[in-house]
Amino acid sequence: MNLIVQKYGGTSVGSVERIQAIAKRIVEAKIKYDHVVVVVSAMGKTTDALVKMAKDIQGTPDPREYDALVSTGENVSASLVSMAIQALGHKAISLNGSQAGVFTENIYSKAKITKVDTTRMVKELEDGKVLIVTGFQGINDISDITTIGRGGSDTSAVVLAAALGAQECEIFTDVDGVYTTDPRLVEKAAKLEEISYDEMLELASLGARVLHPRSVECAKENNIVLHVRSSFKSDEGTRVKEDCKMEATKTVTGVTINEAQSQVSIRDVSDTPGVASKLFGELANNNVNVDMIVQSAERDQVNSITFTIASDDLSEAKTVTEKVAAELACKGITFDDDVAKVSIVGVGMISRPGVAAKMFNTLGDNGININLISTSEIKVSCVIKRDKARLALELLHTAFGLDQ
Amino acid sequence: MNLIVQKYGGTSVGSVERIQAIAKRIVEAKIKYDHVVVVVSAMGKTTDALVKMAKDIQGTPDPREYDALVSTGENVSASLVSMAIQALGHKAISLNGSQAGVFTENIYSKAKITKVDTTRMVKELEDGKVLIVTGFQGINDISDITTIGRGGSDTSAVVLAAALGAQECEIFTDVDGVYTTDPRLVEKAAKLEEISYDEMLELASLGARVLHPRSVECAKENNIVLHVRSSFKSDEGTRVKEDCKMEATKTVTGVTINEAQSQVSIRDVSDTPGVASKLFGELANNNVNVDMIVQSAERDQVNSITFTIASDDLSEAKTVTEKVAAELACKGITFDDDVAKVSIVGVGMISRPGVAAKMFNTLGDNGININLISTSEIKVSCVIKRDKARLALELLHTAFGLDQ
Numbered sequence: 036m037n038l039i040v041q042k043y044g045g046t047s048v049g050s051v052e053r054i055q056a057i058a059k060r061i062v063e064a065k066i067k068y069d070h071v072v073v074v075v076s077a078m079g080k081t082t083d084a085l086v087k088m089a090k091d092i093q094g095t096p097d098p099r100e101y102d103a104l105v106s107t108g109e110n111v112s113a114s115l116v117s118m119a120i121q122a123l124g125h126k127a128i129s130l131n132g133s134q135a136g137v138f139t140e141n142i143y144s145k146a147k148i149t150k151v152d153t154t155r156m157v158k159e160l161e162d163g164k165v166l167i168v169t170g171f172q173g174i175n176d177i178s179d180i181t182t183i184g185r186g187g188s189d190t191s192a193v194v195l196a197a198a199l200g201a202q203e204c205e206i207f208t209d210v211d212g213v214y215t216t217d218p219r220l221v222e223k224a225a226k227l228e229e230i231s232y233d234e235m236l237e238l239a240s241l242g243a244r245v246l247h248p249r250s251v252e253c254a255k256e257n258n259i260v261l262h263v264r265s266s267f268k269s270d271e272g273t274r275v276k277e278d279c280k281m282e283a284t285k286t287v288t289g290v291t292i293n294e295a296q297s298q299v300s301i302r303d304v305s306d307t308p309g310v311a312s313k314l315f316g317e318l319a320n321n322n323v324n325v326d327m328i329v330q331s332a333e334r335d336q337v338n339s340i341t342f343t344i345a346s347d348d349l350s351e352a353k354t355v356t357e358k359v360a361a362e363l364a365c366k367g368i369t370f371d372d373d374v375a376k377v378s379i380v381g382v383g384m385i386s387r388p389g390v391a392a393k394m395f396n397t398l399g400d401n402g403i404n405i406n407l408i409s410t411s412e413i414k415v416s417c418v419i420k421r422d423k424a425r426l427a428l429e430l431l432h433t434a435f436g437l438d439q
Numbered sequence: 440m441n442l443i444v445q446k447y448g449g450t451s452v453g454s455v456e457r458i459q460a461i462a463k464r465i466v467e468a469k470i471k472y473d474h475v476v477v478v479v480s481a482m483g484k485t486t487d488a489l490v491k492m493a494k495d496i497q498g499t500p501d502p503r504e505y506d507a508l509v510s511t512g513e514n515v516s517a518s519l520v521s522m523a524i525q526a527l528g529h530k531a532i533s534l535n536g537s538q539a540g541v542f543t544e545n546i547y548s549k550a551k552i553t554k555v556d557t558t559r560m561v562k563e564l565e566d567g568k569v570l571i572v573t574g575f576q577g578i579n580d581i582s583d584i585t586t587i588g589r590g591g592s593d594t595s596a597v598v599l600a601a602a603l604g605a606q607e608c609e610i611f612t613d614v615d616g617v618y619t620t621d622p623r624l625v626e627k628a629a630k631l632e633e634i635s636y637d638e639m640l641e642l643a644s645l646g647a648r649v650l651h652p653r654s655v656e657c658a659k660e661n662n663i664v665l666h667v668r669s670s671f672k673s674d675e676g677t678r679v680k681e682d683c684k685m686e687a688t689k690t691v692t693g694v695t696i697n698e699a700q701s702q703v704s705i706r707d708v709s710d711t712p713g714v715a716s717k718l719f720g721e722l723a724n725n726n727v728n729v730d731m732i733v734q735s736a737e738r739d740q741v742n743s744i745t746f747t748i749a750s751d752d753l754s755e756a757k758t759v760t761e762k763v764a765a766e767l768a769c770k771g772i773t774f775d776d777d778v779a780k781v782s783i784v785g786v787g788m789i790s791r792p793g794v795a796a797k798m799f800n801t802l803g804d805n806g807i808n809i810n811l812i813s814t815s816e817i818k819v820s821c822v823i824k825r826d827k828a829r830l831a832l833e834l835l836h837t838a839f840g841l842d843q
Contacts, residue, residue, distance in 0.1 A: 051495045085515065091455045093522040100525070103533055104518035107511040111489065114508035118497040121504070129507055133537070134582060178538060 077108025098143035189250030302367030462523035481512025502547035593654030706771030
């Protein structure tokens with residue numbers, strides 16, 4: 036079956052006019068590929084409006100009812116997109132999670148998709164129809180509606196591509212691809228033709244809000260090519276795939292910054308064993324997500340712990356840290372709400388030593404102090420002063436040969 | 440099972456505050472009756488907004504997609520009402536048409552309910568939950584969503600009451616019951632304690648927009664008492680039921696007017712057989728709904744035909760009538776856009792002669808000419824000049840002893 040899966044996000048279906056515009060693109064795909072399965076998100080800010088009502092009524096909404104409620108946004112856009120395709124003279128049918136056979140775990144709001152029964156989808160495709168499937172939702176084993184977490188429509192699209200044997204899954208969005216860095220911050224940012232799954236995962240986790248990380252993992256597992264492209268322009272976008280030409284030529288594929296970071300340090304934890312487990316356990320219990328953690332033995336065997344968090348969590352983190360420090364008699368707590376994280380990502384760095392050193396040199400030569408360093412096989416992150424972050428981004432983009 | 444079914448319309452669930460208010464009433468019912476099944480409509484103008492988008496996209500929306508689209512409004516309000524009940528510390532669960540086991544014919548937008556599989560509802564009721572069921576929707580035999588026509592939530596409520604063996608079905612609305620006439624027009628209008636199904640059917644068809652006629656028929660068939668009451672006040676409303684005390688004491692239960700009527704007459708149809716069948720056939724083909732029809736032999740064997748229609752249809756009716764009259768060489772066509780229909784309704788008139796005469800006398804004594812008369816067993820309707828309609832309403836209300 037010559038089949039393509041396309042996913043359109045909330046902005047792409049945000050109005051009657053936008054829906055009519057994407058219907059034209061879908062019809063073009065239908066003519067080119069024979070079979071098209073479209074996954075849609077809710078229109079624009081619909082879901083946010085539903086969530087607000089739910090929270091006004093029940094501070095912490097019942098998860099089952101919450102899922103039944105927010106999933107309606109996708110039902111609306113799926114029906115409207117189907118109508119728009121029919122209005123262009125082509126056959127189309129909307130399918131909700133239940134009708135599309137998308138089964139999930141028996142939990143709510145963040146269920147994982149466990150099985151796709153493609154019987155009805157295959158029947159409707161063979162009948163020549165374009166399928167418009169609601170993203171983000173499925174059903175559990177008692178036919179209750181479940182959702183797979185916000186941003187999950189990307190994952191829905193990849194799962195359907197895998198279940199139906201599509202080679203490629205097009206993710207239409209309001210940017211025209213994946214860039215070497217944020218083009219709003221660095222003028223010389225270049226659009227990537229290709230990027231590997233692993234690099235994309237690092238970039239996605241680092242805040243490049245192009246693709247949901249789960250969808251990238253799922254695409255990697257099933258070897259589905261993701262094609263990230265603009266819903267407003269017809270240009271090719273960026274293909275996320277296993278083997279990339281890019282790897283051979285460049286060590287670093289992208290540079291990112293996250294400016295909403297805060298740093299917490301406890302300088303003297305020398306006399307108190309188990310500080311780390313106690314501290315990070317308490318932070319987790321209070322839903323504070325810790326990013327980087329560095330524990331080091333300084334001069335005179337005085338241990339220190341430093342970690343970073345999202346700035347939004349600083350106030351909660353302060354309370355928890357001060358409480359734990361008081362209990363365990365730790366000294367020298369400092370909070371720094373003035374930091375940012377700058378990272379370089381690239382599978383090429385696996386085989387090339389000296390990449391991290393080049394990053395540190397580039398920053399050091401330009402008078403940018405590094406507070407913390409964290410590395411993975413394909414990523415190096417440095418925490419620096421926030422007011423140097425944009426400069427660091429440009430310097431690294433140039434240093435690693437990414438300028439357009 | 441001690442069970443009550445309650446139905447709340449669009450105004451009653453029109454905002455977060457209204458939803459919180461009805462949740463309190465539902466909880467009161469739960470305490471009183473043990474088991475409560477609530478049927479809800481979509482919030483306020485939600486459905487209208489969805490319909491507008493659909494029509495902007497596809498002039499005549501595909502019926503299957505239309506049903507999938509508009510049914511989402513009820514899903515939203517059902518989830519929110521369930522949350523509001525839970526917020527008050529009671530167990531509740533929303534069920535859509537599919538989950539509630541509401542099966543319909545395999546047609547869209549005006550499907551009839553064919554079967555209710557109560558398995559899940561009974562299980563959830565036995566589990567102590569209040570059920571919030573989406574009105575207006577069901578599923579067909581291929582699990583596609585169907586709707587049962589606008590205003591159909593009343594019917595959904597009655598069908599569920601019948602399926603679950605409830606004795607009474609409360610219809611909460613923005614009026615506090617059924618009145619002897621429109622209280623906005625006649626100050627002395629009195630709220631009825633009880634009214635029979637047949638009388639309510641006549642009143643519903645005559646434009647008292649309290650209950651959908653289908654729901655009354657369905658209640659009559661299943662002998663379910665309908666209790667029409669205000670969602671804003673706790674007073675008892677009007678019970679629609681088979682045996683009414685009212686019958687014994689009053690001949691006329693209600694008086695109604697419809698001011699948006701037009702009248703069409705063809706005076707001379709003497710030489711042309713088959714005029715009526717040709718004329719009303721063509722009107723039906725053009726979707727003109729004809730209300731009253733009077734054919735009479737006048738002096739000199741000249742036949743005349745007069746009929747009434749909704750004023751909105753006058754322009755279409757003119758075109759059709761003139762075309763048919765020209766084809767059949769009929770003469771003397773007149774159109775009157777200046778009429779109204781006033782009706783008295785009451786099962787009491789079956790056994791009491793002279794009711795119609797009393798109506799004619801009341802109008803005649805006050806200088807109100809009657810253009811047309813139409814009667815059923817429990818109703819007499821007269822077409823009169825529109826500017827006399829409100830006066831006629833007050834006179835008849837007084838004459839038949841309905842003044843408060």
